[in-house]
Amino acid sequence: MAAKPPGIAGYPDAAMQTGVAPPDAAPAPWVASPPRYTVPASGGTPLVVSFVDVVKRFGKEVVLHGLNFSVPPGQVLGIIGPSGSGKSTTVRLMLGMYRPSSGSVTLFGQDPSRLKRVDRERVGYMPQDFVLYPTLTAEETLRFAASLYGVPWKQAARRSRELLQFVDLTEAHNRRAGDLSGGMRRRLSLAATLMHDPDFLVLDEPTAGIDPILRVTIWDGLKQARDSGKTLVVTTQYITEAEYCDNVLLVYEGMIIAAGTPDQLRHTATGGDMLDVRLRQAIEPEVAARLRQLPFVVAVKGRQRPDELRVTVHSLTNDLPLLAAFFDLEAGGQAEMEPYVPSFEDIFVRLVNHARAAQEGTSDGHASTNSATHITL
Ligand code: ADP
Ligand code: MG
Numbered sequence: 001m002a003a004k005p006p007g008i009a010g011y012p013d014a015a016m017q018t019g020v021a022p023p024d025a026a027p028a029p030w031v032a033s034p035p036r037y038t039v040p041a042s043g044g045t046p047l048v049v050s051f052v053d054v055v056k057r058f059g060k061e062v063v064l065h066g067l068n069f070s071v072p073p074g075q076v077l078g079i080i081g082p083s084g085s086g087k088s089t090t091v092r093l094m095l096g097m098y099r100p101s102s103g104s105v106t107l108f109g110q111d112p113s114r115l116k117r118v119d120r121e122r123v124g125y126m127p128q129d130f131v132l133y134p135t136l137t138a139e140e141t142l143r144f145a146a147s148l149y150g151v152p153w154k155q156a157a158r159r160s161r162e163l164l165q166f167v168d169l170t171e172a173h174n175r176r177a178g179d180l181s182g183g184m185r186r187r188l189s190l191a192a193t194l195m196h197d198p199d200f201l202v203l204d205e206p207t208a209g210i211d212p213i214l215r216v217t218i219w220d221g222l223k224q225a226r227d228s229g230k231t232l233v234v235t236t237q238y239i240t241e242a243e244y245c246d247n248v249l250l251v252y253e254g255m256i257i258a259a260g261t262p263d264q265l266r267h268t269a270t271g272g273d274m275l276d277v278r279l280r281q282a283i284e285p286e287v288a289a290r291l292r293q294l295p296f297v298v299a300v301k302g303r304q305r306p307d308e309l310r311v312t313v314h315s316l317t318n319d320l321p322l323l324a325a326f327f328d329l330e331a332g333g334q335a336e337m338e339p340y341v342p343s344f345e346d347i348f349v350r351l352v353n354h355a356r357a358a359q360e361g362t363s364d365g366h367a368s369t370n371s372a373t374h375i376t377l
Helices: 016-018 088-092 138-147 151-167 182-194 212-227 238-242 262-270 285-294 315-329 346-357
Strands: 049-058 061-071 077-079 102-107 123-126 200-204 231-236 247-252 255-260 273-278 299-300 310-311 335-340
Touching: 049 088, 061 088, 061 151, 061 182, 061 255, 061 262, 077 088, 077 212, 077 238, 077 346, 088 102, 088 200, 123 182, 138 151, 138 182, 151 182, 182 200, 200 212, 212 231, 212 238, 231 238, 238 262, 238 346, 247 346, 255 262, 262 273, 262 346, 273 315, 285 299, 285 310, 285 315, 310 315, 315 335
Parallel strands: 077 231, 077 247, 123 200, 200 231
Antiparallel strands: 049 061, 049 102, 247 255, 273 310, 273 335, 299 310
16 A cells, blocks of 8 residues: 555645644544534524434444534535545435444434435435536536426526526536536536525535636535525535635544634634734844733744744734733834734644644643534524
8 A cells, every 4th residue: 555645644735835744644543532522503493414423434444433513504514624534424424325333313303314305305415426417418417407306497497597607607508518527517516406496505525626716606606505594514625615614524534623613713723813913123032931921822933034923812802902012011112913814724734733632632732622612603
């Protein structure tokens, strides 16, 4: 077998992009005791999906290590992680295509493998390997999808026009699916999934292989669907797409290593909010030392220039005035401060490192991966 590439499995160049040291490539011992996450619904709203202690094995291989999460209606939940982390398996369990080896899964409060037809039709599923009929044109493909669900002819005609426009295939409406490029076929699959206007969308890597501009358009469309009351579960390997989700489950090696809103994940990863500070002159080491002592300061790092610092505080909103006061007193004022928002690649690498440190009992102080994360929606 070929040796694993350095860096995070599936993201061999993550460390290069972020400058953050990758975890070892050796098999992770920490996968044995998974953290638990609960995403409770607000105000007693019925859950669309619920996973309780879900383990999935294929033969002897454990591919999901006890997932706990739930999906309330009206949100976009992103399941984000590298290839092989268990995204498709999670989605298939959610839809009753697989049964859990232990634990329980419900969809609309029921066993997903025994859903009534009326509930099944509420689901729009785009598998990762959506198969299109190569001889049907793009438009015929959508009409065919409509006929499977008994969408009336007139409605199907209007919807197929709208959906072709949404996925930017209007000009290709007459081209046969077999002649479309990979990215175009993916977009056509997405349109076919949306044809019967389901209220729960499960999309397995809908943006894979699609150019960045169109990915933004697709995410905009998905958010519109959410705004019209639909619930979406969307998987992706593009970590930056976390930004488009209401809540995110970060998965790695069959475990949820972090869960929350994009802002919560940033906060968990960095231990607070970061800002870049530039002063009039080089920062004295004693000033930096006093800064580190302040109770609201989490971390202080030097930058390339001697007059710059990157400071992490517990909360930007609360602590910014205090920080400004400190620089007024200690550094003659004139501090320029600007929030620094780390990239999601950086966040992901930090969270993987935290999960690993927490499992090995060498937590660096702000990893929270071993405790239940409660997300109030
Ligand atoms: P992802 O969608 O995140 O790429 P998958 O859920 O497809 O990940 O796969 C997770 C792990 O489970 C991988 O190691 C994969 O090889 C394994 N796996 C998935 N499906 C099967 C299956 N039907 N039989 C055996 N192993 C599987
Ligand atoms: Mg997959």
